[in-house]
Amino acid sequence: MSGSCFAERIGDHLDLTEVEQKALHRLEERERAVKRGGVLVRENDPASEIFILRKGLMMSYVLLDDGSRQILRFLFPGDMVGAGGLVYHEGPETIVALADSVVCPFDKAALSTLMETHPRLGAMILVYAQIERVALTDRLAALGRTSAKARVAALLLEMRNRFRVMDKTIRGEFVLGLTQEEIGDATGLTAVHVNRMLRQLEDDKLISREGGKVRIADEKALTRAANYVDRYENLDLSWLPGAR
Amino acid sequence: MSGSCFAERIGDHLDLTEVEQKALHRLEERERAVKRGGVLVRENDPASEIFILRKGLMMSYVLLDDGSRQILRFLFPGDMVGAGGLVYHEGPETIVALADSVVCPFDKAALSTLMETHPRLGAMILVYAQIERVALTDRLAALGRTSAKARVAALLLEMRNRFRVMDKTIRGEFVLGLTQEEIGDATGLTAVHVNRMLRQLEDDKLISREGGKVRIADEKALTRAANYVDRYENLDLSWLPGAR
DNA sequence: CGCATCCTTGAGTTGAATCAAGGGGTGTGG
DNA sequence: CCACACCCCTTGATTCAACTCAAGGATGCG
Known part of the structure; x- marks a missing residue:
């Protein structure tokens, strides 16, 4: 360790x-x-x-x-x-x-x-600090200019990606561990509407759910629906000072 | 200089x-x-x-x-x-x-x-970087959880405060220099609705407008309506390293 | 078993968007 | 120097996405 x-x-x-x-x-x-x-x-x-x-x-x-x-x-x-x-x-x-x-x-x-x-x-x-700042601007744009469905989709993708950093075995399926009210408070929606959006994503076959687990069924389509970019990827650190 | x-x-x-x-x-x-x-x-x-x-x-x-x-x-x-x-x-x-x-x-x-x-x-x-990050979280909360009127009010206050850093003579009145479409794109609203919100703020005697200038008529009430905090104030820099 | 928390779905409402039409200022080219 | 074009602002009418209110159902815990 x-x-x-x-x-x-x-x-x-x-x-x-x-x-x-x-x-x-x-x-x-x-x-x-x-x-x-x-x-x-x-x-x-x-x-x-x-x-x-x-x-x-x-x-x-x-x-x-x-x-x-x-x-x-x-x-x-x-x-x-x-x-x-x-x-x-x-x-x-x-x-x-x-x-x-x-x-x-x-x-x-x-x-x-x-x-x-x-x-x-x-x-x-x-x-x-900059990565987080940029991730925040992404969410700002999501809240300001995208639909409820897109925001929920983006949250699912972001959570999956961040869980995956710790546990490389995660692929499509993962335990979200958030109530729908929490999803709502993160995306600027009500819990009721989050529920409907999850149902829609499920009906559209972009995700599936059972027993607290979410499975990303069609990642391409979900990413498209979400307008999502992973800001923890593709960093340019070539300019960093040398070690001391 | x-x-x-x-x-x-x-x-x-x-x-x-x-x-x-x-x-x-x-x-x-x-x-x-x-x-x-x-x-x-x-x-x-x-x-x-x-x-x-x-x-x-x-x-x-x-x-x-x-x-x-x-x-x-x-x-x-x-x-x-x-x-x-x-x-x-x-x-x-x-x-x-x-x-x-x-x-x-x-x-x-x-x-x-x-x-x-x-x-x-x-x-x-x-x-x-941290100041900007926190200011962004304020705006995130505004877009996610506050009314159109509050968002427009917050934008007016923020712009006034930031202009004032350069020009200490500015008090209530200042040239905003933004179109209503730009205000809308910053606050997550349409230009039409921004117009209505400005009119409301004016009708409520919180602001007045003429010839491209905005005057903050009732700063207390506007701040209350806006839920606004100036993040460039009240910094704690006591922990900074010494000069070199 | 009973209570609490969370999820689900339906019905009705509303805040903001959209669509539409007109007005004022300004810059530019005829 | 006028006329046209363009951009921005304003206001009214209508629509729609998301909210509120309401009622059950599932799950889990003490």
């Missing part, structure tokens, strides 16, 4: 030196368990820590005045969690566990030190 | 050393003019350069299959432009000038060097 989840993630793209590995390991010295449903950071609470998600599944969301919820992002092992809090005194979003999870907390100063001593790792953190 | 627009922006938060100023100046050695309507980067074209916007106003957007457009962001002097292209071979979004503009292009390697030699500046670039 590797010392660092984040190192493993970065390692997909880069050959890390031993010193770098050790530096990343230091970010994950401490561990904290979060039970399913547990809150890691609450919106508008002081945010002095950042986390690496080591195990489990989490999500971040904001609540609006009228009580409605917008899910911003689902978080997978190796993701940096709560980075929004990096630049503010209070966390801009709530982070909760969707499954029993383990996170590694570290404080802002540790990140600062890392960037000072390992510019290449600092650059990689910037890279991930 | 300062040597660097970006340095000026950062200087609002930080006392830059002379070496740092010089390093930032180097990013803006070259200049390129872009006429109103001119395209700086086209989606899916090779993206080897990044830019600092020095003068003018630009926007970034994506086009969907059905020809509809989602405006992702408006860009103001001092903003880093095209950073999405940093991590991909092709630009993920199109960038065009809304007014005659001047940008300073530099390549990815220059950013890499900057991060290596000036970790604090690298950290500031990460800070701005």
Whole structure:
């Protein structure tokens, strides 16, 4: 087992030196368990820590005045969690566990030190921030300009792809692990309408469902319906500084 | 006149050393003019350069299959432009000038060097990436969960605040400089409906309009209607590494 | 077994889109 | 210097995608 989840993630793209590995390991010295449903950071609470998600599944969301919820992002092992809090005194979003999870907390100063001593790792953190930014713009375009069906289709594809990073054996079929209400809050729809869209996708033979499992039956057609691009692919990292 | 627009922006938060100023100046050695309507980067074209916007106003957007457009962001002097292209071979979004503009292009390697030699500046670039990320999540929540009126109100407030960073004299009244179609493409609405929402805001005495100028008549009420937070305020930068 | 949570489907409503028509300003070429 | 074209704004009428409300059904848990 590797010392660092984040190192493993970065390692997909880069050959890390031993010193770098050790530096990343230091970010994950401490561990904290979060039970399913547990809150890691609450919106508008002081945010002095950042986390690496080591195990489990989490999500971040904001609540609006009228009580409605917008899910911003689902978080997978190796993701940096709560980075929004990096630049503010209070966390801009709530982070909760969707499954029993383990996170590694570290404080802002540790990140600062890392960037000072390992510019290449600092650059990689910037890279991930950009990937997430672009993924967010994709979702923005989806909410602003695409149909309910397309948004649900895109969510299914994204979740499948992100699960697959951890478990290479996943192909068409996977456990989504979200309620239809959660899908709705992520896609800007109501739970009822999500249900209808799933049914439509099923009737159109793009997916099939049974017992909590979703199977992507016609990936080409689904991708076309979804307008989906995997932003974790085809990176250009040729410009990164050398290792230190 | 300062040597660097970006340095000026950062200087609002930080006392830059002379070496740092010089390093930032180097990013803006070259200049390129872009006429109103001119395209700086086209989606899916090779993206080897990044830019600092020095003068003018630009926007970034994506086009969907059905020809509809989602405006992702408006860009103001001092903003880093095209950073999405940093991590991909092709630009993920199109960038065009809304007014005659001047940008300073530099390549990815220059950013890499900057991060290596000036970790604090690298950290500031990460800070701005995070600010934009959080601002994007605000807009995501707006598109997913708020009414047309709230979205238009939020856009007006955001544009006013960002113009004000450059021109401190701006208070309630300012030139928006966007067509209603552009407002619609930014907020996920049609131009027709944007028009109706502007009229409503006017009828409700939250704003007034004449001759291309918008006046925010009741800022409190507009902010309440918009659910808007200025993400460029109240930063926590206490954790930044020391200058080099 | 009983309660809670989630899923499903139907019926009716509504916020925003679409379709349509006209008005005002501006730039340009005859 | 006028006339035409173009672009943008405005408003009304109609349509439609997604929401709300409502009622059951399935599943799982204490």
